[in-house]
Amino acid sequence: MKILVTELMWDDGIEALRKKGYTVDYDMELSRKRDELLQMLPEYDALIVRNETRVDPEFLEAAKNAKVIGRLGVGLDNIDLEAAKVRNMPVISAKNANATSVAEYVMAAMLDASRPLSDADADVRRGNWDRKFFTGYELHNRTLGLVGMGEIAHRVAKRAHAFGMNVIGYDPFVAPFDHVVQETGVHPAETLDELLDESDFVSVHVPLTKGTKHMINKDNLPLMKSHAYIINSARGGIVHEQDLVEAVQSGKLAGAYLDVLETEPVEKGSQLAKVESIRLSPHIAGLTDEAQSRTAMLIAREVDNVLNGRKSICAVV
Structure with missing residues (x-):
């Protein structure tokens, strides 16, 4: 055959x-x-x-x-x-x-946001020694919000807990006694808006459907903290890209880590590629x-x- x-x-x-x-x-x-x-x-x-x-x-x-x-x-x-x-x-x-690899990608994104070592390395190689500028922050006691509470989110939560993070999740298809709540210890948020409002990092783990397309957009992005980051390793189109660009450029959001885009590969002249604090990778979260x-x-x-x-x-x- x-x-x-x-x-x-x-x-x-x-x-x-x-x-x-x-x-x-x-x-x-x-x-x-x-x-x-x-x-x-x-x-x-x-x-x-x-x-x-x-x-x-x-x-x-x-x-x-x-x-x-x-x-x-x-x-x-x-x-x-x-x-x-x-x-x-x-x-x-x-x-x-590939669930473990995606979970580790999310952790890598949060660590990069809190301690941008590659940026520090580049700055030192330019002859600088700016310790104050590169003073980062701890993940400990920060809040991670998981949009979707399936297997990958479960593995992200386990790793985030090991760093001392608070983990909340929004998923209308998860019951109060499902393992991700009872055993993994993810605190369920009642609404997506509640999750966005409380989180320092928001990581997306839902499929792209009619119901999830552009579910994070200009209507709810302003709810997020100005120092917060969005991490999308699920599917392009769940986060409205132009709305994200505007939120970051206006200072309403610190940045994002996007492993997936609505159009892949990234289009020439894409606004996403022009915003330094929106970090892009070529759909590699599960590619180890x-x-x-x-x-x-x-x-x-x-x-x-x-x-x-x-x-x-x-x-x-």
């Missing part, structure tokens, strides 16, 4: 599939060659994608012989799940494989060697399960 991988996948996952006897064709740039991709799809029994490949009705129609689609990650906004259901096409995701190895191996295993008539523990559809 033949498997097509359209985006970046770690070698160990590809080799695991080949050792099981599959023919694996791999082109990490194929997601950007739409016409070529559509022509190739009918040849394959399974497809493995990431976040750039648009799995829509046209894609699914072309993939008429495929028996499963594996998603190297957990975000599903590039996959039309309803269309997949109509075609009885199983979709599997790499459930929790360990996480990508786990992701590749998990998807390889689950694709093999489906192709051999077994159920997948990571099935989304």
